[in-house]
Amino acid sequence: MRSKKPSEAGEILQGTLDLLILRTLVTGPSHGHTIAQSIERTSENALGVEQGSLYPALHRLEDRGWLQAEWGVSENNRRAKFYRLTAKGRKELNAAAGRWRKMTHAIGLILGESFE
Amino acid sequence: MSFRRFTNRSGKDQDFAEEIDSHLAHERDANLALKLSPEDARRQAMLRFGNPRTLREKEWLYRSIPFIESVRRDLSFALRSLGKTPGFAAIAILVIAIGIGVNTAVFSVINAVLLKPLTYPDPQALVTLVNTSPRGNFPGASIPRFSLWQQQTGLFQQVAAYDFGGSGLNLTGGDHPQQVQGIHVSASYFQMFGAPFVAGRSFNAAEDTPNAGRFTVLSYGLWRNRYGGNSNVVGSTIQLDGQPYLVVGVVGPGFVTDTPADLWVPFQFDLNSHDMVTFFTAAARLKPGVTLQQAKVQLRVVADQFRKTFGADAMPPGGGFGVVSLQETMIGDTRSRLLVLLGAVAFVLLIACANVANLLLARAAARRREFATRAALGAGRGQIIRQLLVESLTLSLTGGLIGLGLGLTGVRLLLKVNPGDIPRIGEDGSGISIDFNVLLFTLGISLLTGIVFGLVPAITASRPDLAAAMNESNSRSGTGFRSGRLRSILVVAEMAFTVVLIVGAALLIRTFKNLESVDPGFAMHNVVSMSMSVSGDRFQTTAPVAQVIRGGTDRLLAIPGVLDAGVSNCLPMAGGFGMGFDVVGRPKGSSGGGAGFCSISAGYFTALKIPLLRGRLLTTRDDAAAPAVVVINKAMARQYWANGDPLTGQILIGAGAGPAFAEGPRQVIGIVGDTNDRGPDTDPSPMMYIPMAQMPDLETALNSRVAPLWWFVRSQVDPHTLVTPISDALREASAGLPVAHIRTMEELEAQNIARQRLNMLLLSVFGFAGLLMAAIGIYGVMSYSVQQRTQELGVRIALGAQASSLRNMVILQGMTLAIIGVVIGSGGALWLTRFLGSFLFGVKPLDPISFVATPLLLSLVALVAVWVPAMRATGVDPMVALRIE
Known part of the structure; x- marks a missing residue:
């Protein structure tokens, strides 16, 4: 049982978590907990981040050189690992966002107006 | 995919653990802010996050390469398992090291002699000019021949003359005259071989004409040792046999000639001479694009021209000119000799493989329950085979590494004692070294042997009859027909290979003895020879x-x-x-x-x-x-x-x-x-x-x-x-005048039959190694079989069997294997010794003595090896044997 059950929109679409992480970090470095919160909050709780998949995603992005991680001190005065967008990551974000927009547009075209 | 993913796995895991802790702490803070009790805040945080350990494991797997991971696991298991039986591991590694060592040794010589290109630039284009005749090709040139060859500018870039051996020159002018190796060469010599000069230059054409004066080029060694590496020596004169010679150059240290030289002087031929004496060698560099075949065809025309000019006296009918690659000329008949040796060591390696396979089979039989347990717990056949192969490869690679060191040290020591008349190996075999070829060869045969001797036991072991193996109350109730038969086949093979090796060794020993006993026709004892230039x-x-x-x-x-x-x-x-x-x-x-x-x-x-x-x-x-x-x-x-x-x-x-x-x-x-x-x-x-x-x-x-x-x-x-x-x-x-090359006639004779001595020595060593391994093999199989049958033997004794009949039973079984191997091996040797024909003297490839003595020797050794376990069989105490469980 979860304390903050995400709303029915539920799970984040496969493959979009990377994009969301990258977008979240545009505003500046943050640590995992903040990233999760910020995704949920910004999506008005429409998207819940499965915490178990957030960290593997972060590490994968770091391995690819899109993020850079560094231990620091959080707003709560606790040790936390902060992730920062690299120049390479910014480029990827632009590309991925473009792809996403193209795709949603295309899907929108096919679905057309509401059926109801 | 980034390679970074696989690096520093445990460090990253530690980091992740801390990161998870940090996340949970922050979540707890957030929950506390929602006014939850500290206990609830912690609990909710944990619940929301899920199992950190699962996450870390997943991440660990993500950071691993599955194949390497499992091999690594198998390797550490193999090391542990071999470590538990150090005696077995040591014997197996030693046997492999010997097998691979002798192969590495022979291959390193083959590499140095046959495979490595000559050290001159573009060596394929270098050829020796030869005189062809119905009886074969002979090197050797006279001035008119050389002159004519030199004119073939369509074929050759350069043609160079040099004497083979040379007379030696006396370096005078110091306190002690010194005999040095001086080689006469034509001016084109250095250019043709691409010799580097550290000082000065090569002879020019004018210096190589009759009565042009006296000139010399020094070798790097002489320049360093005698003139202290002083460049000023170029342009000065040195005294040779009391005459001043102008030093025009010094060649670099990398320039190695087949007959080592201290210095060179120009021939100064009169190219118009009609002197037909053959007293030097000629070599040439083919023009780019000219093949050996083209050169040979063209030289036929040149030979006709020569005969027309100088008459049939100078060029007998049937005679002609030809070219042979320079490397071929230098190697001579060493190729077939080395290939025979390679064949012999391949046999040693096969024996070693059979031996280790045998040991592994015995070991696998003893571990049957272990494999059955693994299979019952879900290990696939592939996994069991892989695990056993990793074990055998561990053995073979370790053995290979030791063998590499053993082989190279051994071959250099051996060649130091006896260079055996092998060309291109440098002074006392110093030209033999580890290079990429040798490493690749050793690695290759190590892997190959590991797979060859590991695969059969692995496949056998991977097919356990689960129920039978698990239920087996008694680990001594026999090894099963299959592995028993396999082991017998391996012993037979070992015996057969050994027979071939030892017949070969016996033939060469007899050859050597025959050569030694040949009357040279002159006195050897207390006669010393020396040269005076x-x-x-x-x-x-x-x-x-x-x-x-x-x-x-x-x-x-x-x-x-x-x-x-x-x-x-x-x-x-x-x-x-x-x-x-x-x-x-x-x-x-x-x-x-x-x-x-x-x-x-x-x-x-x-x-x-x-x-x-x-x-x-x-x-x-x-x-x-x-x-x-x-x-x-x-x-x-x-x-x-x-x-x-x-x-x-x-x-x-x-x-x-x-x-x-x-x-x-x-x-x-x-x-x-x-x-x-x-x-x-x-x-x-x-x-x-x-x-x-x-x-x-x-x-x-x-x-x-x-x-x-x-x-x-x-x-x-x-x-x-x-x-x-x-x-x-x-x-x-x-x-x-000083004297040099002081040797007794006995030393000269030893040098004269050095190649046969080396052949004999090597094959004897190989044969002995094979014999030893075969003896160990048959002993191992028989004592294992006796041990497995303790219970059966105990029952037999309890029922009144005589000790002698038990002993004979074991001996009969062991000797049957040995005799089958000997018979097969003799057949193989009958066929294989034909390749030794050209190495023998005074003995035929089908020498009856070798073919009778060898099987007898082997049977005798087998009998000794079988005797020990047979005696052990008679000593079984029935009470102990029956109560053994």
């Missing part, structure tokens, strides 16, 4: 040479302990010069290929105790003023005077060989015994001996240039003790 200007005529010989001989005979002393321009067993001749009164050219030719002093025959058969020997009175005489050997008398008396005959030596050899007829005055000049495994060839004092002057001049004088001194005592007085006496007699 008479290359200087004062020895351009015969009289001064004869004077030195007379004076030297007198002084030597005055030394207490010296019995006889003599001189020759050829060294017995080293081969001499060939020379055409005509018997007076017979048609010109009827003597065919000619005969060997030595000029000698009067004391030569007595010093070497070459027996007089008829007529008389030379004396000091056979000098320039006396009638011209010649002594011939028995082979010559037999060949040319089959129905006649040679002592009534006269011969004309050097017919058609050019003005240097023009002389009148010589009376045959004596017949002496044959000497084995071309090595003990060749029949003696016809020889003519003429007194040195009667040589034509021009011939002496040529002789002085191409060959040293060889002195032979026979003494009452060990000649080593007389070296100093002998050298002193000769120096006094020659006004300061």
Whole structure:
């Protein structure tokens, strides 16, 4: 049982978590907990981040050189690992966002107006 | 995919753990802010996050490469499992190390001799110019030939002449004259070989013309040792045989020639000479794009042109010119020798593989339950095979690494003791080294052997009958038919391979013994030989040479302990010069290929105790003023005077060989015994001996240039003790000439049969190694079988079986395997020894002694190896055996 059950929109679409992480970090470095919160909050709780998949995603992005991680001190005065967008990551974000927009547009075209 | 993913796995895992802690702390903070109790805040945080351990494991897997991961696991398991049986591991590794070691050793020689290209630039284009004849190809060039070859600019970029061996020169001008190796070369020599110069330059064309003056190029070694590496030596003069030579250059250290040289001097040929004497070698660099075949075809035309110009005397019908790759020329017949050795070591490796496979099979049988358990717990066949292969590869790679060191050290030690007449291996085998080829070869056979001896036991072990293996209450109830039969097959194979090896070794041992017992035709004991170079200007005529010989001989005979002393321009067993001749009164050219030719002093025959058969020997009175005489050997008398008396005959030596050899007829005055000049495994060839004092002057001049004088001194005592007085006496007699190459005739003979000795030694070592391994193999199988059957044996004894019948039963089983192996092996050897034919002397490939003695020896060894476990079988205590569980 979860304390903050995400709303029915539920799970984040496969493959979009990377994009969301990258977008979240545009505003500046943050640590995992903040990233999760910020995704949920910004999506008005429409998207819940499965915490178990957030960290593997972060590490994968770091391995690819899109993020850079560094231990620091959080707003709560606790040790936390902060992730920062690299120049390479910014480029990827632009590309991925473009792809996403193209795709949603295309899907929108096919679905057309509401059926109801 | 980024490689970063796989690095620093445990560090990253630690980091992740901390990161998770940090996340949980932050979540707890957030929950506390929602006014949850601290206990609830913690609990909710944990619940929301899920299981950190699962997450970390997933991440760990994400950071691993599955194949490497499992191999790593298998490897650590293999190491642990082998570590538990160190005795087994040590024996297995040792056996593999021997097998791979001998292979690495032989391959490293093959690599150095056959595979490595020559060290000159673009070596494929270098060829030796040869004279072709129906009897084969012979290197050797005369000035007219060389001149004509040089004109073939469409074929060759350069043609170079150089003498083979050379006469040695005396480096004078210091306190101690020093004999150095000087090689005569044509001006094109250095350019053709692409020799680097560290100072100065090569000879130019003008310096290589007759009477151009005296010039020399120094080797790097001589320049460093004698002149301290001082570049100023270029442009200065050095003294050679008392004459000033202008140093024009110094070649670099990388320039290695087949006959090592200290310095070079130009030939200064008169290219218009019609002198037909063959006294040097010629090599050439093919023009780019010209193939060996094209060159051969074109040279046929050149040979016809030569015959037209100089007549059929100079070029017999059937003769011609040809080219052979320089590397081929240098390797000679070593290739087949090395390939036979490679075959022999392959057998050793096969025996080693069979041996280790056998050990592994026994081990796998003992671990049957372990594998059954693994299979029951879900291990697939592939996984079990992989695990066992990793084990066997661990063994083979470790063995290979040890074998690499063992093999290379071994081969270098061996070649230091006995270079065995192998070309291209450098001084004492120093040219043999580890390089990429050798490493690749050793790695390759290590992997291969690991798979070969590991696969069969692995496949056998991976097919466990689960129920039977797990339920088996008694681990001693037998090993099952399958692995028992496999092990027997392996033992039979080991025995068979060993028979082949030992038959080969026996044939070579007999060859060597036969060679050693051949009568060389001259005295070996207490005879010492040494060379004196008479290359200087004062020895351009015969009289001064004869004077030195007379004076030297007198002084030597005055030394207490010296019995006889003599001189020759050829060294017995080293081969001499060939020379055409005509018997007076017979048609010109009827003597065919000619005969060997030595000029000698009067004391030569007595010093070497070459027996007089008829007529008389030379004396000091056979000098320039006396009638011209010649002594011939028995082979010559037999060949040319089959129905006649040679002592009534006269011969004309050097017919058609050019003005240097023009002389009148010589009376045959004596017949002496044959000497084995071309090595003990060749029949003696016809020889003519003429007194040195009667040589034509021009011939002496040529002789002085191409060959040293060889002195032979026979003494009452060990000649080593007389070296100093002998050298002193000769120096006094020659006004300061040093002697070099001081060796007893026994040492020369050892050198002469060094290759057969090396062949024999190596094959004996291989054979012994094979024998040892085969004995271990059969012992292992039989004692294992006895151990497995303890219970059965106990029952038999309890039921009244006699000890002797039990013993015989075990012996019979073991010997059956041995005999089958011996029979198969003898069959194989019958077929394989044909490849040894050309290496044998005085013994046929199907030598009955070798083919009877070897199987007997092997059966005897097998009997000993089987006897021990058989005795153990009779000692089984029935009570212990039955209660053993």
